[in-house]
Amino acid sequence: MRITVFGANGPTGRHLTGQALAAGHQVVAVTRRPGSLTPRPGLTVAVADATDPVTVAPAIEGADAVLSALGTRFSTSAITTYSASATAITDAMAHHGVKRLLVVSSSIADPEWRPSGAYFFNHVLDPLVNRRLGRTLHEDMRRMEGVIRRTGLDWTFVRPSGLFQHPVVTAYRTAETSADGVFTARTDLAASMLREMDAGRYVRTAMGVITTEVKPSIAKLIWNEGVRKK
Numbered sequence: 043m044r045i046t047v048f049g050a051n052g053p054t055g056r057h058l059t060g061q062a063l064a065a066g067h068q069v070v071a072v073t074r075r076p077g078s079l080t081p082r083p084g085l086t087v088a089v090a091d092a093t094d095p096v097t098v099a100p101a102i103e104g105a106d107a108v109l110s111a112l113g114t115r116f117s118t119s120a121i122t123t124y125s126a127s128a129t130a131i132t133d134a135m136a137h138h139g140v141k142r143l144l145v146v147s148s149s150i151a152d153p154e155w156r157p158s159g160a161y162f163f164n165h166v167l168d169p170l171v172n173r174r175l176g177r178t179l180h181e182d183m184r185r186m187e188g189v190i191r192r193t194g195l196d197w198t199f200v201r202p203s204g205l206f207q208h209p210v211v212t213a214y215r216t217a218e219t220s221a222d223g224v225f226t227a228r229t230d231l232a233a234s235m236l237r238e239m240d241a242g243r244y245v246r247t248a249m250g251v252i253t254t255e256v257k258p259s260i261a262k263l264i265w266n267e268g269v270r271k272k
């Protein structure tokens with residue numbers, strides 16, 4: 043298949059691109075920083091700002107599916123990256139007759155999501171980090187889901203929990219709406235997207251994805267995601 047990947051240069055997008063190429067797909071990798079992607083057989087780099095309809099459309103033309111793992115950082119100001127890119131991407135897909143869209147969202151987008159047995163996370167980290175520091179980001183993620191829901195596309199919202207780096211794909215779990223767990227390895231997130239692209243088990247609904255075989259330490263996660271990533 044020919045797949046357009048948004049956020050291809052990000053920590054999840056790199057796994058997505060690598061796994062898709064390894065599976066024999068042709069990948070159009072969308073980035074605003076083309077020099078940072080190494081040329082490989084099967085890979086085409088498209089330079090585009092995902093919020094700009096003019097640059098997005100050519101990256102989508104001729105695709106069999108569009109996968110998005112793009113993202114931005116927490117901010118105290120309003121964030122529009124998710125909803126604006128969803129508008130540009132879905133408009134271009136409708137224009138070019140591309141139907142299948144898988145887009146990374148978050149477990150937080152499910153208002154009922156409270157992973158079981160995670161007292162410290164549910165009562166301290168989640169209210170402080172996700173609902174307070176990440177408030178404007180998650181508001182825009184919900185707007186993104188609203189934009190996509192209103193289209194006639196075959197969409198899937200892919201909702202991971204706290205992302206961490208792990209070298210290999212594990213026996214991850216998926217569930218409709220959201221999954222009962224605090225963590226998701228980026229390798230598993232990427233693998234679940236490619237599997238769902240083929241399987242079509244969660245079309246026009248949300249797929250939660252979690253990793254249960256390995257766990258990062260909370261301190262390591264905060265260091266890697268909150269401090270080192272900046």
Ligand SMILES: NC(=O)c1ccc[n+]([C@@H]2O[C@H](COP(=O)([O-])OP(=O)(O)OC[C@H]3O[C@@H](n4cnc5c(N)ncnc54)[C@H](OP(=O)(O)O)[C@@H]3O)[C@@H](O)[C@H]2O)c1
Pocket residue numbers: 048049050051052053054055072073074075090091092093111112113114115123127146147148149202203204205206228267
């Ligand atoms: N961190 C967590 O615990 C967590 C939990 C649940 C969900 N998520 C979500 O999971 C997704 C993936 O996270 P991640 O940490 O792997 O990636 P990320 O660092 O959030 O971002 C990935 C890429 O998005 C691209 N991007 C941002 N704005 C863009 C724009 N306007 N046009 C084109 N590309 C743009 C950037 O690529 P270029 O600079 O190359 O253009 C960047 O490398 C994000 O949406 C994140 O919010 C994260």
